[in-house]
Amino acid sequence: MELYFFNTKTRKKELFQPQQPPRVGLYVCGPTVYDYAHIGNLRAYVFSDILRRVLEYNNFQVHQVMNITDVGHLVSDADEGEDKMLVGARRQKKSPFEIADYFTEAFFNHTQRLNIKDPTIACRATDHIQEMIDFVQVLLDRGYAYEISDGIYFDISRFPHYGKLSRLNLEEQLEGARVEVNPEKKHPADFALWRKAPANHIMQWPSPWGMGYPGWHIECSAMGLKYLEGFFDIHTGGVDHIPIHHENEIAQNWGFTGKEVVRFWMHSEFLQVEGGKMAKSLGNIYTLEDLEEKGFDPLAFRYLLLNAHYRKKVNFTWEALEGAQRALERLRENFLRFKEASPGRGNQKGPEQFRTEIERAFNDDLNVPRALALTWDILRGEDPTLEYYKLLLEVDRVLGLGLEQVERPPVEEIPGEIKKLIEQREEARKKRNWEEADAIRDHLEEQGIRLIDTPQGVRWERIKKKGS
RNA sequence: GGCGGCAUAGCCAAGUGGCUAAGGCGGAGGACUGCAAAUCCUCUAUUCCCCAGUUCGAAUCUGGGUGCCGCCUCCA
Structure with a gap:
């Protein structure tokens, strides 16, 4: 049967066909692990899980890659931005790496309890620093990036399709921009590929441009291209990622490969x-x-x-x-x-x-x-x-x-005390002493035991205690 | 300021030109029961925010209005 998905790129439902059937390369934008996932975050993963399961239902072999972003994200594009991993670390008085481990485990604990299947590959940004450095180097070599005092930036003027996915008019957007623009940048929407770290920044790695750390966006491109072998049949995320994150991914992927590497962009709406x-x-x-x-x-x-x-x-x-x-x-x-x-x-x-x-x-x-x-x-x-x-x-x-x-709860041995009460109630019922019978029933209900009278006799089951 | 989305019963929501407007929760009635609970059965929007229009025909398309929500901040 034919499969149709809504593609954010065209805003239409399109017939889905993977590049190399039956294999499907699926990239799911994963969590930044500096805090617990909330139910809104989880919606995005239930969505990608359903997507994956429908693909498997259609007998595709899904190769699912998910990034675990455990490297700092600046809160704003300006220099005074705070690093989320660092904020988390300070709050918990632990190293950023410990924080990341802790919340990564919590994340998968949550997704597993929601019956969300684990990705084929879950990859940490910090395990792929070299890949990201190499990626940035290629962009520099090809003239898609430039260096300024605080880092390496992508030059969006080199990519004519910038803004196409989100259908934003860049010039109009800038009118109401609420973020201070770094005056060294060639274009306000140029984004960081690599940032030079101040000496006190905890997470930093050596690079051709000195000590520093990767920009956001870059890990998805570097790891996605690596593990999906250069082509994404589908790339998912929340709708909030359309305008910045995915726009930037498209731009840097283009700079790196010279083509569009994502066939379907799919985004889940927010939970309110x-x-x-x-x-x-x-x-x-x-x-x-x-x-x-x-x-x-x-x-x-x-x-x-x-x-x-x-x-x-x-x-x-x-x-x-x-x-x-x-x-x-x-x-x-x-x-x-x-x-x-x-x-x-x-x-x-x-x-x-x-x-x-x-x-x-x-x-x-x-x-x-x-x-x-x-x-x-x-x-x-x-x-x-x-x-x-x-x-x-x-x-x-x-x-x-x-x-x-799902199965019926196993028949438990009735605790003797309860068995006695049930028998007592049956006696009372035989004597038509409804008052006593009902009192026992109410008492058991408070203990979390529900009685079910049937023509074949009394059944009982455990229920949640009242008020819990 | 710019861009976009949504408005369907008390609640959560499918449906996007043509059978009686899905389904779940809740509610009502009934069966069962000593009474309940649990379970089962039946019912529960003459109508899809409002007003015009297109059409043989609109919840579904067009225009206007109202209301709500989101994005333009490294928030899924």
Whole structure:
């Protein structure tokens, strides 16, 4: 089946075909590891995960590269900028390298709990300083870069297509520029490839231009070209990367290779909180831990994201997350019916028709919400046959809700005390002493034990304790 | 100041010219129950921010208005 993706470069859905099928080179703009990833960051990785899974669903062999940016990013383009890694290090009283290690581990811990597949290659910027130096040297040799007092800069006047991806008019942009321009730069939008480090800068490496450290943007080009062997079938990131970061990558890649090396640019929209921006000042920046502390399953957050299309802003609210958690629980419950093949109702559509429609949704620029709706159609109304069970597992290869691992909690040995109470309640019920029976039931509920009366007798299950 | 996006039920959201406007959450009613819970069933937008227009036909296209959001800061 044909696969279509929306390409930011053309702002259109285009037929996807990798350069060397079945191999697909996928580059995912990774994290800067100076702090915990928040749920907005994580949305971008759930998106790239879905993308990767849809590619794999289509039998492509995905070679996914992700950068781990563990080298300082200046906060602004001006000299007084603070280095994020350094700020993080100072706060934690650790070396920048320790900080990077710590947050890298935290990052993958979070992504794994969201069932996000690990990249084929995760590469650290600090392990590729030489590649970046070589890259900058080539740009200098070819006249795409120039040296000034504080570093090496890319000369965008040498690249006529600068601004094409974001469709920005450079001259108009400059009118309202809020950043002080380094007067030594030839053009205000020229960007740093390599920065000369002041003596007290912790992270610095020797280079042909003295001690220093790489500019941002450069690691994605150097590492991406290295590990994807010169061609990116797809390059992803958040929409915020379109105007600066990816524009700069395109420019420097052009300077280095003399051609466009990215076929598809795909960007995920932002996650908003209560309809607005997530910001420290608003106190609404949440991490996965914050959600878990409130009793939410990380996969409920994944479900919430699956319910919306990646190119639309999604509105994160606690109410919506509760809805997602509930839906996920019910989805699992329904799935078990199929696993256990208990009887269901009749159906109109056969598994093949569902399979085709779901695949069509996936392949139409990752219309996961549509695929989810179809999944519910299967779960709600269809016969729980083995065929449907297999189809659900197949669909979950993309959804990534971990259905394969879902099973009924094992029958636990009932703690004696609780067993006694249950028996006591049954006695009371026989005597039609409802007051006592209900009191016991309420008591057990507070202990996290829910009783389920069935015609076959009393069942029980563990639930979350009230108020937790 | 410049650029761009969005507006669909209480909430989260699909759908972008033509079947009865997906799906989930919530809510209502029913079955079951001693009563509940859990589960299951049914219902839940004559209408897609407003106003004009194009068209045989528009939530979907065009123009205007209103509201919200984002970017132009090394924030996904």
